[in-house]
Amino acid sequence: MTDLTPDELLSTTRAVRRRLDLSRPVSRELIEQCLALALQAPSGGNRQRWSFVVVTDPAKRAALGELYRTGFGRYRSQGIGTSRSEPAPRSDAQARILRSAQYLADHMHEVPALVVPCMSPRTDGAPVVEQASAFGSILPAAWSFMLAARARGLGTAWTTVHLFHEREAADVLGIPYDDVMQVALIPVAHTVGTDFRPGPRRDLTEVVHWDDWGAGTA
Numbered sequence: 543m544t545d546l547t548p549d550e551l552l553s554t555t556r557a558v559r560r561r562l563d564l565s566r567p568v569s570r571e572l573i574e575q576c577l578a579l580a581l582q583a584p585s586g587g588n589r590q591r592w593s594f595v596v597v598t599d600p601a602k603r604a605a606l607g608e609l610y611r612t613g614f615g616r617y618r619s620q621g622i623g624t625s626r627s628e629p630a631p632r633s634d635a636q637a638r639i640l641r642s643a644q645y646l647a648d649h650m651h652e653v654p655a656l657v658v659p660c661m662s663p664r665t666d667g668a669p670v671v672e673q674a675s676a677f678g679s680i681l682p683a684a685w686s687f688m689l690a691a692r693a694r695g696l697g698t699a700w701t702t703v704h705l706f707h708e709r710e711a712a713d714v715l716g717i718p719y720d721d722v723m724q725v726a727l728i729p730v731a732h733t734v735g736t737d738f739r740p741g742p743r744r745d746l747t748e749v750v751h752w753d754d755w756g757a758g759t760a
């Protein structure tokens with residue numbers, strides 16, 4: 543276990559890509575500890591309609607890695623959405639993230655464990671209230687998993703682009719696609735070193751509105 547304070551844990555749990563140790567296996571016990579903590583997260587009505595598929599089998603990791611790489615290529619050329627695509631990289635920082643993300647795409651199959659959080663039922667085309675309830679019922683658990691991992695010297699990254707090929711990934715993992723929706727693919731590995739710094743973020747004053755959206759933040 544690292545000796546991070548709660549604030550250090552919350553501010554230094556980053557998307558780890560280049561510093562994933564691809565040569566060191568992650569024990570089942572460590573992953574189960576993180577998942578047990580994840581299950582303490584809240585979910586709508588405490589319904590806990592979540593599942594987590596942990597993938598360590600080399601052939602399945604290779605298949606998921608291939609789907610991820612193809613999905614990442616599509617993201618680079620088209621962005622995520624059909625109506626509003628992601629802007630092309632505008633700054634050095636964004637270009638750095640893209641290079642780091644490409645590294646992960648090239649090595650996803652080598653990451654010792656891949657965790658796929660899932661929700662049931664699917665919410666394709668559902669109203670926002672239903673989408674928010676479904677995704678809001680899995681995100682806290684998945685983030686708890688990532689925090690617990692960081693506390694144990696493991697690195698993770700929230701990724702989504704394999705979902706361009708969600709059905710194929712469901713086939714690889716035996717997930718019943720019609721009932722169960724994958725929400726992410728989280729690579730898990732020991733980190734190379736445990737020292738991480740807080741990330742670049744917009745200023746509080748730019749994003750917080752007190753009482754009224756238009757009233758400014760001062």
Ligand SMILES: Cc1cc2nc3c(=O)[nH]c(=O)nc-3n(C[C@H](O)[C@H](O)[C@H](O)COP(=O)(O)O)c2cc1C
Nearest residue numbers: 555556557558639643646699700701702703741742
């Ligand atoms: C919803 C969501 C989707 C993401 N999808 C990907 C992805 O497909 N591939 C990837 O490399 N990173 C992905 N990320 C990681 C973000 O790029 C990363 O969290 C962000 O750049 C901030 O970096 P930091 O977490 O290290 O501070 C995703 C993050 C979120 C929250």
